Amino acid sequence: MELIQLTNLRKVYSIGGLTIEALAGVSLDIGAQEFVAIMGPSGSGKSTLMHILGCLDSPTSGRYMFKGKDVSSLRSDDLAAVRNQDMGFVFQAYNLLPQMSALENVMLPLSYATKPVRDGRRKAEGLLEHVGLKDRMKNRPVELSGGEQQRVAIARSLMMDPSIILADEPTGNLNSKGAREVIDILKALHEEGKTIIYVTHDDNIGAQAERVIRIRDGLVVADEGD
Amino acid sequence: MDLRDSYKNATRSIVGARMRSFLTMLGIIIGIAAVILLMAVGEGSKRNILAQIQGSGSGNLYLTPGAQSSILSGRNSTTRDTGAKITMDDLKAIEARVTYPIVVSPANTIGITVKRGNTTMVGSGIFGTETYFGVNNLTIESGRPIVASDVSNRTRNVVIGANVMSTLFADVSPIGELIRINGMSFKVVGVTASKGQSLFGNSDNAVILPLTVGEKSFGMQHDRISLTTIKSVNPDDSGAVVNQITSILERKHGKVDFSVLDQKALTNLFSSTLSIFTALLAALGGLSLVVGGIGIMNIMLVSVSERTREIGIRKALGARERDILAQFLIESSLLSGIGGIIGVVFSVLVANLIIQRFLPTYVTMSSVLLAVGFSIAVGIFFGVYPARKAARLRPVEALRYE
Structure with a gap:
């Protein structure tokens, strides 16, 4: 059984009387342990697709089966539980809470855990160590470089042992060194057996994935594996 | 979300914006002080007068002309032109x-x-x-x-x-x-x-x-x-x-066309009149508490829009609507609760150290409880609207917020 099955997924926005079809009928399957890049020009609908995959948004129509369960029509609290348990997010702008230390940021998902996590603090420390930030745990985001912040965000995304890591332009704000580090970590996580989906418009970054899905005008225009 | 974490978070954001939090609390502090001090003065004069009635000699009756006792309207009253x-x-x-x-x-x-x-x-x-x-x-x-x-x-x-x-x-x-x-x-x-x-x-x-x-x-x-x-x-x-x-x-x-009051009737007469007086004073103080509450609502609304992105991040990490609601409600009730406690300490000190020199004051436990309870209620009541607004934000939109 596939991890993700999308059937004819549509997302329509109306802004000031103007209707915009961000997704015009997307069908695709993504299996467990895949390493997928979603690519496309800006406005192509790739971010909308990412948001729906991450249960941050709901489709207007169509069906989204996640782990064999239809999540397209779940209530907001149930979606929150899915995000907490199964989705690890990495954002372009890192999205760390500025008032908290790196360690507290990594531990934040525990606050909303629906099932107890043992030794959460030790686990968070281990994750930070894993992304090479052992000595930066007490630092706040402003005291970290962009690359370091994104590594904290990756550690946070792993906190609840999610089924998928969803990364939205994870290297978009980074210099080439930081971008390489982040991609290397994502690759390493994939090799450990994680499912990773990331959005990018950068061909070089996209080429790192094993499978590239190209989106244009709300439709899948190419889906190529290695 | 764990309650201790919630309080820690709320404290952190209150302390993080010290000046703003203090000014917001000031509204509550003044409101609480108004309630307690006005009630203390009301209660103090009530007790003072009742003690004077008790001390005026037991068994004393007071006979005044006019069907309504003129004792309350002033002891110098010569009869008005009622012929009484x-x-x-x-x-x-x-x-x-x-x-x-x-x-x-x-x-x-x-x-x-x-x-x-x-x-x-x-x-x-x-x-x-x-x-x-x-x-x-x-x-x-x-x-x-x-x-x-x-x-x-x-x-x-x-x-x-x-x-x-x-x-x-x-x-x-x-x-x-x-x-x-x-x-x-x-x-x-x-x-x-x-x-x-x-x-x-x-x-x-x-x-x-x-x-x-x-x-x-x-x-x-x-x-x-x-x-x-x-x-x-x-x-x-x-x-x-x-x-x-x-x-x-x-x-x-x-x-x-006369009235005769014994000590008991006099006590009743005065204490009912004075209780109305005290209640009026308390209501006046209560008004300023409501104004303080509006201040809290205002600042919580600012806080919600400033922290839209934070709300989005928390939601992405699994926060449910009630988690966000609780976060902002705890913050607003903590603001008003701390303001309330500062207000109580302040007004008890002012009542006993300063006003006591000029006016009889008596701070009752019930006025303190009333004021603190009311202030927390104000914090929750005026916190609900901003907190709901925060809780209902859609995660995508909150994350997109700059």
């Missing part, structure tokens, strides 16, 4: 017909100017009889009281209060000395011991003159007694004495 009056003849009838042992003490009071040499003071002139002292628990410090012959002979002998003596007679003994009251000459025959403020004024600032002098020299209306104190020698009889006086005067006047 109490005369010496009425009092004689009471003395003759009441079957319980009583002492009747008629008195009229006016404001006077007392002068000796170059020293002048303003006080009250009480026109009474030889019974005035016993009925009002006044003791003579030196000299003698007003006696029956002073009243019948209309002598110009007076007894002065302790403050009058210390003001006018700093150096010499006042007994036998002359003073001028409203320009007329009187001889001091006695001084009363200090008694302080009582229900019907401060006898320390008073000069007691023979009742009959009032009419002759001070232009008071003929044969009208504004306040008669009747002491029931056995306090247990006072209820029965009230009934007898009522029926005697009702038959004599043909209607009830």
